[in-house]
Every structure is written in structure tokens, then in C-alpha cells.
Amino acid sequence: MLNIVADCPNRENLRLGANDKYRKFIVQAAARAEILPHAVAAMINAEAAKIRLLVERPVYFKGKQKLKADGSPLTKKKSISTGEWDPRSAAQRSSARGMCQFVDATWIGLAVAKSTFLHEKVMELGLFKRDAGGKLSFILESGKSKPLTIAALRSHITKSGTADDANIQAILDLRFDAEYAIQSMVDYSIQNEKSLIAKNYLLKSLNLSERAKLMYATHHLGPRNIIHYINETFSEKSAKSLLIDQLGEKRARDFAEERDGDFISAHRCWLNDYIEQKIVLKMFACDPAAISDGRTIVEIVKAIKEREDEA
Secondary structure, X not given: OOOOOOOOOOOOOEOOHHHHHHHHHHHHHHHHHOOOXXXXXXHHHHHOOEEEEEEEEEOEEOOEEOEOOOOOEOEEEEEEEEEEEOOOOEOOOOOOXXXXXXXXXXHHHHHHOOOOHHHHHHHHOOOEEEOOOOOEEEEOOOOOEEEOOHHHHHOOEEEOOEEOXXXXXXXHHHHHOHHHHHHHHHHHHHHHHHHHHHOOOOHHHOOHHHHHHHHHHHHHHHHHHHHHHHHOOOOHHHXXXXXXXXXXXXXXXXXXHOOOOOHHHHHHHHHHXXXXXXXXXXXXXXXXXXXXXXXXXXXXXXXXXXXXXXX
């Protein structure tokens, strides 16, 4: 049964439909980042798989419903999307997990970072501890403590989404908790924005829709690759790898062939088009007219790069 919710109007002008159960987390996360909750919803929607249901549908032929020998309607099972975000989302080609598709390394980094929601919650779970001198460590299932560093935690990851220690596994599995995933997506966006500002990119020129697109681009690419995207400094090899990760090898090659075999151009165009399709804040507004439009991500990064050059 589809989860249909009449959630408009409301003071946030926020329409979530089947995902209204996540309203509290989305509004709280948006307030912390000083962004529109519509931006948070759009970023989740771009990352999360949607829960699907098998339903019986009647079979028609030339406009007439087909019947069984006994005269009853002939039906077939069909998979349909509920539109509801799947907290158990898992990527096929990477370690990305959860509604917001965090890879192992990024999630561990957020857990170690002291200013994040995730760090605070892992401390509450007793998996990180502070000694009398104020030094932090993480606790293995055996009870042994180790220095709290990204490298130390990552050394226990054996393959995508899997650790050789139950406590480290518990941290990785927090990606499947919707609240943790949503709050962490915002924390990661805040980190990445601060990093761009520190490099003199002037983000104040962006409106709220444009800021959401840049936030998603940094989430999608990560802090290193977003700089390459802004400055157009991807190598052919890197661009090819990124595009294959997203489309699979055949589709990526076909997409590049349409651009004279240029994977750099193909990846840039693909991400621009993907963000234009996915990060649409109006989709989550009760009154779409109240949400301003924005430039494309290619136009956005060109603008902030030019401003950085001027600075």
C-alpha cells in the first residue's frame, strides 16, 4: 500500500509526501546549516533509492482486459515505486550506504570530526571515550582502546561496508539510520562549504537554489574533486573513472562517444544535467512560486571561480 500523505500547507512550505515521516530531521538539519529544508529534501531524493512494492495489475490486449479460462481477470505482478526513500539504500559500485549514500571513508571522517552530529552520537554510544587528560580514543569490541584517528578506524574496514570489529561495524551501520544520515549530510555540506570559502571562492553570490546545487555537487564529488570540477582540471583518466562509476562502462563510453570520446566533457555535462534534474527545490514546495530558480552547476562554478580569480 502506498504511503500517501496530505502534508500541505505548512509553515515551512515543505511538501514531502511519502517521506513526511522525515520532516522533523529535515527541518532541524536545514536550520543548523541555514539552508532551505527543500534543499535537504532534494539532496536526499537525489541519493536515496526508492522503496518498491510488487502489485497485481490487470493485463490488457488491444485495449481489452484479458481473462483467464474461468473468466476471472488475468493479472501480472509489477514493481512500482512508492516514492519513499529507502534507509537501507546501498550502491552496487562503491561502499556508499544509507539514504544519503556515504562511502566508508567519508562516514568515518565525519565520526572522528569533533563538531559533527555523528561524533556526538557515537560518543553517547560509548564507542569513543575521553581520558582524564582529554585525549580521545575509540573502543574495540575486545575493550581495547586505540587512538581516535581516521587511519586507525579505516584500518579495520575489510571491504565495502564491512569491518573486522563489531564496534567499527556499528559505526558504519549508523548510515542506515535516517536521522544520522540526514544530519551527517548537512554536516558534510557545511564542512565542504567552509573549505571552499577558505580557498577564496565567494559563495555569498549564490541564491538558495544555487547554494543547494553546489552543496550537492560537493557531496557527490567530495572536497578534492569539487575543486577539479570548478577549475576544470580533471584528468581524462579521473573523469572516465567517475563517469563509469555512475553509469557503468558501456553507458559511460556511449555518453562520451556523443562528445567525440572526451570523458572530461562527458562527465562535466552528465553531472550538470543530473543536478538540474535532481536538485529542484520547487519539487518539494507546497507553493513552488515561493522558491527562486538558479543557474546550472556549470554556470555556478564558473561564477565563483571568476570571483576567486578577482579576489
